[in-house]
Structure formats: structure tokens, C-alpha cells
Amino acid sequence: MKVIGVSGSPIKNSNSDRALKMALEATGLETEFIKLKDYTVAPCQACLGCVKTNRCVIEDDGIELAEKVKSADALIIAAFTPYSSLDSRTKAFLERLYALRHRHGFMMGKLGGAIITCAVPEENEMLPPAFDMGKNAIMFYMMEEGMEFAGAARVDGNVPCIKCGQDAECKISGLTMLYGEGATPESVGVNIFEEQTQAVEDVKSLGQKIGQMLREKKS
């Protein structure tokens, strides 16, 4: 039994990456971690060239990734939420798995889970629901492909403005947008996954649940 973990976060060893690795470890099964930034994956061009072959006609890394996912039993995706929706690497990757759908439904019955890192604070109800937008995009992909969605975990990420160095003079700083007038990188602080008790618990539970469900399925 194998669980594939795919991270859409481009940042090296990011919160999303570390959370995903923790979830993979918690499954207790054989796993593989994939960082989409290390691959080239164009979005689906809706040509239907994959219908008869279950292989995309775009000759990039999307072919290899689809094969890896096809041979796995579960898929956990860690994504982030630029402009309050699913990041584009993760979206393109999911679109390319369309090749696995036709006639056979190769994703059917596989287990799935999502980890969403977002900068919008959970308690701020005035801002767009970034977590729900990211989670729903992954969950609906999995449901539409006949997978079993085991759940999602939320990780608090960091608005990029926290490290741009220009926030004091910026007319549209994300710090002000998220935390109000007068917010500074110092007053906001940096969100680190391992320091978020709830997120660590949720991520571990997600991994354990997927591991448990897979063992039950195969026994």
C-alpha cells in the first residue's frame, strides 16, 4: 500500500511541505513526497486526446506524475491559497489527472485528503474563505473522480507582505488587509506549522485516518 503526497507550495521546506510530510509519516505506510515546483506540469488543454489511451498528449512531467498517482492507493494534497483559491500548480496537476478518468476510472476507490495553508486568519469573517475554497477544489476533484475523501486540515500560513520589507510605505499591504491598520511584521509574527497545536493534531489525525482506512480496506 502506498500513499502519495503532493505539495503545490513553491517555497522551500514550507509550512505546507512539512505538514504534508507529517501526515505521510502518520499513515504508517510506504509514502512518496512530491513537490510540484520540481516538475513541469501544464494545465489540461481539453483536447480529449487522452480518452482512448488514458495518457495525456502533453509530453511533460504530468505523464510521470499521473502514473505515480495511478499506482498509489491514496493521495494527500497540500496546497496554498493565492487570491483565496487553489494554487495554480496544484490545479494544473489535478486537471492532468483527467487522463486517468476515461472508461476505467483509475482514481475510483482511492483515498484522498487535503492540507490547506492559508494566510487569512480563521477568525476574520470579513475576508474571503480561503481555506474552504482550497479544500473544496480538492474535495470536489476527488468526489468527481469517485475517490473517498477522508478530510482536510488547516495550517496558518504567512501573507508574503510579512517579508517584503516595503510594508510601511505600501498602499495595499496585505498586513493591513488581514490584521488592520498599524499591523507590522513584528506585531503579526511568523506562523510556523510546528507551533500550531491544532494544526499538528489535525494533520496527524488525517494521516492516521488514511492509514487506518487503507489497512481496513485491504484486509
Ligand SMILES: Cc1cc2nc3c(=O)[nH]c(=O)nc-3n(C[C@H](O)[C@H](O)[C@H](O)COP(=O)(O)O)c2cc1C
Ligand atoms: C500571490 C499570492 C497571493 C496570496 N493570496 C492569499 C489569499 O488571498 N488568501 C490567503 O489565505 N493567502 C494568500 N496568500 C498566502 C499564501 O496562502 C501563503 O503564502 C501560504 O502561507 C504559503 O504556504 P507555504 O508557506 O506552505 O508555501 C497569497 C500568497 C501569494 C504568493
